[in-house]
Amino acid sequence: MGNFTLIIGNKNNSTWSLRAFLALKHARVDFDEIMIALRPKLDREKLDKLTPAGKVPTLIDDNDYIWDSLAIAEYMNDLYPEKSFWPKDIKTRAHARSVSAEMHSGFVALRKAMPMACHSIFECPEITGDLKKDIDRVKKIWSECLSKYNKDGPYLFGKYSIADMMFAPVVFRFRSYQVELPKSHQDYCQLMINHPDIKSWLDDADPNDSAEADK
Numbered sequence: 001m002g003n004f005t006l007i008i009g010n011k012n013n014s015t016w017s018l019r020a021f022l023a024l025k026h027a028r029v030d031f032d033e034i035m036i037a038l039r040p041k042l043d044r045e046k047l048d049k050l051t052p053a054g055k056v057p058t059l060i061d062d063n064d065y066i067w068d069s070l071a072i073a074e075y076m077n078d079l080y081p082e083k084s085f086w087p088k089d090i091k092t093r094a095h096a097r098s099v100s101a102e103m104h105s106g107f108v109a110l111r112k113a114m115p116m117a118c119h120s121i122f123e124c125p126e127i128t129g130d131l132k133k134d135i136d137r138v139k140k141i142w143s144e145c146l147s148k149y150n151k152d153g154p155y156l157f158g159k160y161s162i163a164d165m166m167f168a169p170v171v172f173r174f175r176s177y178q179v180e181l182p183k184s185h186q187d188y189c190q191l192m193i194n195h196p197d198i199k200s201w202l203d204d205a206d207p208n209d210s211a212e213a214d215k
């Protein structure tokens with residue numbers, strides 16, 4: 001089923017592309033990739049030519065386009081429900097959807113202050129104001145999830161799910177900017193970095209793609 005092409009940005013930097021890539025990997029489908037440079041200079045012409053919304057990620061399935069990371073993850077869930085993209089329990093699933101939607105629509109200060117560069121290590125910026133609020137909120141979500149669902153497994157909702165995919169770029173941000181974390185969060189970050197699907201993304205990410213775009 002499916003003849004998939006995933007259009008993505010530079011693997012070292014494109015957080016939204018990483019999430020969609022993880023959804024396709026979790027579905028265990030074959031797919032081609034088209035990479036559009038976001039850094040150091042955005043290839044606007046190619047992006048607008050190949051994607052309906054002028055953004056990555058965009059999935060092409062035969063002649064149909066699905067854009068936006070969460071829509072792509074949901075599409076994989078619809079096509080392959082047996083792959084357990086979301087927790088089975090209805091209340092746990094509602095919780096997982098809530099934190100995923102929160103990640104998808106918020107955390108602007110975190111995104112701005114700590115752009116992803118998977119392979120890089122930077123000095124930690126001063127953690128105050130909205131950045132502190134965002135980091136504290138991620139920590140609260142992780143603490144609640146990891147303590148509530150740890151009987152089912154080591155991921156946020158026990159088994160690996162779309163919620164982990166949505167937070168994967170945060171794992172890299174925390175590592176790159178050396179954010180201090182409690183032991184349970186450090187263990188979660190290490191577990192994510194060791195996940196084979198995340199490793200395969202990292203292996204292809206070019207460390208020379210910097211976090212900052214050319215001005």
Ligand SMILES: N[C@@H](CCC(=O)N[C@@H](CS)C(=O)NCC(=O)O)C(=O)O
Binds near residue numbers: 017056057068
């Ligand atoms: N909410 C969208 C965000 C997509 C997005 O902003 N992608 C960035 C790259 S990570 C992009 O295409 N930027 C190019 C632009 O905005 O011109 C999603 O979840 O997929």
